[in-house]
Amino acid sequence: MIKNIIFDFGDIFINLDKEATYKELAKLGVTEITDEMLQQYYQYEMGLISTEEFINFFYEKFSIPKKDLVFAWNAILLDFPKHRLAFLKKLVVTNKYRIFLLSNTNDLHISWIQNDWGMKLYNEFKNCFEQFYLSHEINFRKPNANIYEFVLNENKLEASETIFIDDTKENTDAAKELGMHVWHLIPGDDDVVDLLKRKEFIA
Structure with missing residues (x-):
């Protein structure tokens, strides 16, 4: 029972639109999801790194402005x-x-x-x-x-x-x-x- x-x-x-974030990141020049990016994502999802650290990773790696990354990241949500x-x-x-x-x-x-x-x-x-x-x-x-x-x-x-x-x-x-x-x-x-x-x- x-x-x-x-x-x-x-x-x-x-x-959700599970492809939306990938599409938005591609517009920002990120066309490949690497193992390093996935590890950052998993760490963030488990609360082991802060939002600031997560955003800074993408900024330092790809020079993506914070507001553009946040928009891309949340595009999955409907x-x-x-x-x-x-x-x-x-x-x-x-x-x-x-x-x-x-x-x-x-x-x-x-x-x-x-x-x-x-x-x-x-x-x-x-x-x-x-x-x-x-x-x-x-x-x-x-x-x-x-x-x-x-x-x-x-x-x-x-x-x-x-x-x-x-x-x-x-x-x-x-x-x-x-x-x-x-x-x-x-x-x-x-x-x-x-x-x-x-x-x-x-x-």
């Missing part, structure tokens, strides 16, 4: 369909499940979302979750096993009673390895509002 639901954020609740918030709020009201968010994200993205949505809507969304875990705040990132173990252990969750929803297969594969139920949601084909129609929830 499912007692706990762990949701990803991007392309689960907020829509709209938040309100029917998903309505679904989430209805799910909370049932009081049947413990509900968590677990997202690989960073300070620039969260700052953009807070500004774009406004803090009232952001807090309305955030308050739907028992815990709201952002990778840059907890210093772990998916698909590393330690991020899932952290959430399970901190909240005394049984993996077999927990479902994890994410749009990235390597993330759901990692959770499945630890014994969780998973839904690898395909953006454009699936919508999180159909979660309770899945076999795990149907007696």
Whole structure:
């Protein structure tokens, strides 16, 4: 029986354009994503370097002005369909499940979302979750096993009673390895509002 639901954020609740940042960086002269750049990204996503350090890396490497990098970096972020918030709020009201968010994200993205949505809507969304875990705040990132173990252990969750929803297969594969139920949601084909129609929830 499912007692706990762990949701990803991007392309689960907020829509993303995953190619947009690459396209915007290409306009700024960055046409190849190197291992060094990826390592900077991973470090930033785990909160191990600051926003200033992250931006300075690109400025020193490519002479990209701060405002242009921030624009390119946040280009991935799109709209938040309100029917998903309505679904989430209805799910909370049932009081049947413990509900968590677990997202690989960073300070620039969260700052953009807070500004774009406004803090009232952001807090309305955030308050739907028992815990709201952002990778840059907890210093772990998916698909590393330690991020899932952290959430399970901190909240005394049984993996077999927990479902994890994410749009990235390597993330759901990692959770499945630890014994969780998973839904690898395909953006454009699936919508999180159909979660309770899945076999795990149907007696």
